[in-house]
Amino acid sequence: MSIIEPKKISESRVEIAQVMMPEHSNAAGNVHGGYILKLVDQAGAIVAARHTHLNCVTASLDRMDFISPVFIGNLTFAKASINYTGRTSMEVGVRIESECLKTGTHTHVGSAYLTFVALDANDKPVAIPQILPETEEEKRRYEEAKKRRENRIEQRRAHRHIQKPCIVRPEKLK
Ligand SMILES: CC(C)(COP(=O)(O)OP(=O)(O)OC[C@H]1O[C@@H](n2cnc3c(N)ncnc32)[C@H](O)[C@@H]1OP(=O)(O)O)[C@@H](O)C(=O)NCCC(=O)NCCS
Numbered sequence: 001m002s003i004i005e006p007k008k009i010s011e012s013r014v015e016i017a018q019v020m021m022p023e024h025s026n027a028a029g030n031v032h033g034g035y036i037l038k039l040v041d042q043a044g045a046i047v048a049a050r051h052t053h054l055n056c057v058t059a060s061l062d063r064m065d066f067i068s069p070v071f072i073g074n075l076t077f078a079k080a081s082i083n084y085t086g087r088t089s090m091e092v093g094v095r096i097e098s099e100c101l102k103t104g105t106h107t108h109v110g111s112a113y114l115t116f117v118a119l120d121a122n123d124k125p126v127a128i129p130q131i132l133p134e135t136e137e138e139k140r141r142y143e144e145a146k147k148r149r150e151n152r153i154e155q156r157r158a159h160r161h162i163q164k165p166c167i168v169r170p171e172k173l174k
Pocket of ligand 1: 057058059060085086087088089090115117125152153156
């Protein structure tokens with residue numbers, strides 16, 4: 001049994017709101033998809049850090065379908081919460097929404113599931129607190145995330161690179 005106290009999902013949930021500025025634009029004048037992905041990763045990373053109070057890295061992002069574009073001047077929301085916890089990893093769901101400040105129209109831009117892994121001082125995966133799904137929605141998300149995790153582990157096994165990546169921090173090299 002884990003000696004780390006489980007935590008509520010609501011304790012780490014986060015919502016970022018940001019007005020899209022010209023610096024976020026692509027050549028066509030809309031918001032750059034890569035900037036939206038950055039927001040997705042940022043929101044997910046905040047949830048992982050709030051849940052664990054540890055250094056967490058993005059291990060994977062399942063996929064991101066952009067349902068509608070985001071325009072410069074839109075207020076963009078990244079809503080993120082933890083869906084599932086493994087031993088050292090956790091799935092965080094992020095939903096991106098956009099609001100036109102001139103009309104108030106609110107749009108779902110896209111959603112993504114990310115897996116974050118908590119690392120210790122030696123950059124090795126370390127055990128994290130489990131989550132306590134309380135509401136019906138949290139319980140449903142937990143069960144769905146559990147299935148996605150199984151698929152992910154299966155896919156990772158099939159596609160795993162033979163070589164281990166070099167993750168030695170430059171400052172630790174002699
Ligand atoms: C993610 C990372 C720590 C995994 O290291 P590893 O030695 O392969 O770890 P393990 O095989 O022991 O797996 C540890 C956990 O991560 C999960 N995991 C590892 N790779 C994963 C992936 N690609 N997708 C989802 N989960 C993954 C495992 O399922 C396991 O979860 P569990 O403990 O909850 O059961 C390592 O690959 C890494 O440091 N990657 C770089 C991360 C990074 O820098 N991200 C930012 C990009 S610039």
